[in-house]
Amino acid sequence: MRLPVLPPVAPMLAKAVKGMPAQDGTLFYEPKWDGFRCIIFRDGDQVFLGSRNERPFTRYFPELVEAVKAELPERCVVDGEIVLRKGQELDFEALQQRIHPAASRVRMLAEQTPASFVAFDLLALGDESLMETPFAERRTRLESIFGAAGRSIRLTPISTSDGQAADWFEMFEGAGLDGIIVKPGDQPYVPDKRTMFKVKHERTADVVIAGYREHKSGPIVGSLLLGLYGDDGRLHHVGVAASFPMARRAELVEELKPYLAELGEHPWGHWAEQAAATVGQPAAGPATGGQRVPGAISRWNAKKDLSFIPLRPELVIEVAYDSMEGDRFRHTAHFRRWRPDRTPRSCTYEQLERPISYNLDDILAR
Missing domain, CATH: 2.40.50.140 (Nucleic acid-binding proteins)
Structure with a gap:
């Protein structure tokens, strides 16, 4: 691969807070997806799915590798979450079953229980690294690569309203989501650092x-x-x-x-x-x-x-x-x-x- 940001990259993390942080003019609010954190690296036909512990997911999700080639730009690095749907809800237990040592079972599960990817950050596009770019601009650039809705690669919703985030916190749990992520819009992408916030149910x-x-x-x-x-x-x-x-x-x-x-x-x-x-x-x-x-x-x-x-x-x-x-x-x-x-x-x-x-x-x- 010849990308401006290369694997492995440890994803940026969030620290838990008790209440929803109030809007201070810089914050963005997103649903917290319940799946496997993953950073996608694509350089043409080369695709690498990096996990939170920096061990590759690539072999376990062949259907996502093909989806990346069909639905994302030729050269990009995208942060997000691998999720698995069961009807109109997320099914983390079924997602766990996808991690299996047997290649034959991996292929079978890829057909029977295909996974999806929800994107929420953009680390590189073409020859440009966005690691030092503030999140507000990274989000705008991320939206720009989702001109046509894909079937397997989706864009997470986002809001600048703390009231909307509070509503999402209560509503979205019924679909299997487990809280809200709060991101300062003026921050660069800092690998392996808890510079974001998460609000979870207790x-x-x-x-x-x-x-x-x-x-x-x-x-x-x-x-x-x-x-x-x-x-x-x-x-x-x-x-x-x-x-x-x-x-x-x-x-x-x-x-x-x-x-x-x-x-x-x-x-x-x-x-x-x-x-x-x-x-x-x-x-x-x-x-x-x-x-x-x-x-x-x-x-x-x-x-x-x-x-x-x-x-x-x-x-x-x-x-x-x-x-x-x-x-x-x-x-x-x-x-x-x-x-x-x-x-x-x-x-x-x-x-x-x-x-x-x-x-x-x-x-x-x-």
């Missing part, structure tokens, strides 16, 4: 502690495994909580000792067999009639140990979470407090707030 839920994984540094608590009871009466794995100082992780080992259980007697005693049998398949859960259990293999690191220490499901805690991904928490939940007043069986999916549905096409048409 909710709470009471969950059952059903086990823990040890920390990579030793026999202390790395993360608590969390469960909720479904309508089928079974305990389903919904995620983990891991926001503990190191000293507290060691204390938790002692506090949890009285609740240690034998794996054969645990609700997730069959976790390894079930998880291994469904690698590469959509995850089972209450919505599909299966039981959601902890994963046995990491999609991102096959050598990562995902075994856990089982606990009798008798302890309840309150956690904060931002959104759901199907039947589980989208991101790591944050411990808020112990709930000795709650019984484990009262911790069900019914307590979870579900956002009102919103049409994804209506968002992209803005």
Whole structure:
């Protein structure tokens, strides 16, 4: 490739803030897309899809490589998000299934569950680098390359109104988006720096502690495994909580000792067999009639140990979470407090707030 900006480039990042930043005359507001961050590099027929950790996505999304050639300028570098649609919503769980080592499965999934790309920044066009150009001008230049709407490469909507952003924050969640990104219009593109802002949803839920994984540094608590009871009466794995100082992780080992259980007697005693049998398949859960259990293999690191220490499901805690991904928490939940007043069986999916549905096409048409 002979571009003014070459891979790898670590994407510019955003730091979390509690409330929507008020318009100060420089800010732009965009929906926060729920997918894989990706920077596209195109030089003629050469296309490279760079990921946030600078490992290429190119081999996993052949349909996007072809879309880039058909829908983007001959020579450009575009920052955005790889997303996967399921009807009028985003499906991050299906997107995760696209990361697979087998070339035959990659080709099959590219046909069965094709991905799209939502563009939100322009780093280079032709022989010109735009890295030092203020974002307001980069956005104008980005809009200029979207003269004809593509089918797979789309442009994110944007606003300079904080009131509009507040409305988007509430409305767009129903289509699978998870917040708002706020960008100062006078800033250059700064790789790997948190110079933007993100506003995300936060909710709470009471969950059952059903086990823990040890920390990579030793026999202390790395993360608590969390469960909720479904309508089928079974305990389903919904995620983990891991926001503990190191000293507290060691204390938790002692506090949890009285609740240690034998794996054969645990609700997730069959976790390894079930998880291994469904690698590469959509995850089972209450919505599909299966039981959601902890994963046995990491999609991102096959050598990562995902075994856990089982606990009798008798302890309840309150956690904060931002959104759901199907039947589980989208991101790591944050411990808020112990709930000795709650019984484990009262911790069900019914307590979870579900956002009102919103049409994804209506968002992209803005």
